[in-house]
Amino acid sequence: MVYSTPSRPHDFTVPFPELKRLARSAIRLHPRNGSPQQQESSIGGPLLWPSDEPWPLCGGESHPTFQFPSHQEFNFEEPLDLVYARRAVLAERDAKVAAGEDIPSDWAIPRLEVVKERYSMANYQHHGATPLLPVLQVYRSDVLDLPFPDQYDLLQLLWCPYDHTDIHPPYNPAPLLIWRDSTVINSSIESPPLPSLVGLDNYVPEPCVLEPEEVTEYPDDRELEANQPDLSTQIDTYIDKAAMDEFSYIDAFASAPGWKLFGHGGEWGAIDPYPIDCHTCDSPMQPLITVDSAESNGNDCTWRRRDEDGAPEHVGNPPQVVIGRWYQFQVFYCPSSATHSPRYEMY
Ligand SMILES: [Zn+2]
Ligand SMILES: [Zn+2]
Structure with a gap:
């Protein structure tokens, strides 16, 4: 269609x-839910990232332009695994409803309890610095009007999935914008680090193709x-x-x-x-x-x-x-x- x-x-x-x-x-x-690849434009998809370039960390030392103090205490911190597992339960429920299946209105509740138990905070630890999450990647092949055509053909946005008070605008995920020339990247990182904990599930983009x-x-x-x-x-x-x-x-x-x-x-x-x-x-x-x-x-x-x-x-x-x-x-x-x-x- x-x-x-x-x-x-x-x-x-x-x-x-x-x-x-x-x-x-x-x-x-x-954006529509899908399984984008590194070579594709995406939201929440894998980024093309030079294998010899450190992954940016919030509060970490490896990215000198990106160091923020600690996260807001009242963030609704929970394991990233739990965010994905909860979304999977809700997506399954929505698919059943869409298919006309007759399921009880509280179908998701016991299943959500199970995943909450499985991915309990007790099993996770703070590791200090938080790896940034991929948010957006756009290739010039998909958007011809990307700026700086002589230098770059790839635009990337990442952020730290916590509220931050010491940035502008406050109480937002801390963003990092990157312009790249994809043609000089010979080898891309296979499995970038992911944060084990996130401050707000609202800041975790679900993978989408564009x-x-x-x-x-x-x-x-x-x-x-x-x-x-x-x-x-x-x-x-x-x-x-x-x-x-x-x-x-x-x-x-x-x-x-x-x-x-x-x-x-x-x-x-x-x-x-x-x-x-x-x-x-x-x-x-x-x-x-x-x-x-x-x-x-x-x-x-x-x-x-x-x-x-x-x-x-x-x-x-x-x-x-x-x-x-x-x-x-x-x-x-x-x-x-x-x-x-x-x-x-x-x-
Ligand atoms: Zn300027
Ligand atoms: Zn942060």
């Missing part, structure tokens, strides 16, 4: 042609309000007059939900928009990766992909990553140089 994002139900560039110059291309990643798709985005209403206040007021008035209460400017037109690259990034909401400038060269930074807590804004979401017959695709949150209270985690990069540190925000 071939799915694609339907055209926008309302084109705001007709009444407001000045929006056209604010259009940006975004790449929706459409189906990148280009769409056009426009500034969200908070960004417009901050940077083009007159236009923002005119759009508000237009929406009121047209009594467009069946969908919003965002959902009908401006901002795609779900994991994506580029575009206008996530939607400002939990915090007000502010200029994200490079700490090295002061240039305005650009959205690079948006990590989202869901792939759509509910059943009425106009961004849900549709098949050739127009039937909407049903998809929840395949990567099972949740940021805060269903927020978005945004990676910004400096277009001047890959060596300028990325910045991160949550909204």
Whole structure:
């Protein structure tokens, strides 16, 4: 089945042609559960990683640019094995329900008790430093517009699956962004270290393959309000007059939900928009990766992909990553140089 994002139900560039110059291309990643390989773009999949390069550790010595103090005490720490085992039980239950099997409503409960016992915290120990988890890997062969084409063809994001108070934004997994030239990697690591314990299961991405798709985005209403206040007021008035209460400017037109690259990034909401400038060269930074807590804004979401017959695709949150209270985690990069540190925000 071939799915694609339907055209926008309302084109705001007709009444407001000045929006056209604010259009940006975004790449929706459409993660779907699968078994990605090192040579493929993925979320939560194995990374192509030089076998002679130390795996980054949070709180460890082996990665000099990546040392954070201890993790929040109130993290909901549990074994990584338990996270995967619990998800397997719930996936089995969902598959039975989907197949129409008549199972009791509490089918999962005794099975969850069994795995909780099997992977009891008592059997695990802290080892000091925490190996980072693979979050995202994107090859230029899948996304032609990856920046720095003369230098790199591979973008990787990892993070430490605990809340951290000493980073920005606080109470988030500590991220590490890497640009690579995959053509110089002759031998890749076979089995990277995994953390035995994780702080939050929401920070453990379930392996997904990607189906990148280009769409056009426009500034969200908070960004417009901050940077083009007159236009923002005119759009508000237009929406009121047209009594467009069946969908919003965002959902009908401006901002795609779900994991994506580029575009206008996530939607400002939990915090007000502010200029994200490079700490090295002061240039305005650009959205690079948006990590989202869901792939759509509910059943009425106009961004849900549709098949050739127009039937909407049903998809929840395949990567099972949740940021805060269903927020978005945004990676910004400096277009001047890959060596300028990325910045991160949550909204
Ligand atoms: Zn950490
Ligand atoms: Zn810069």
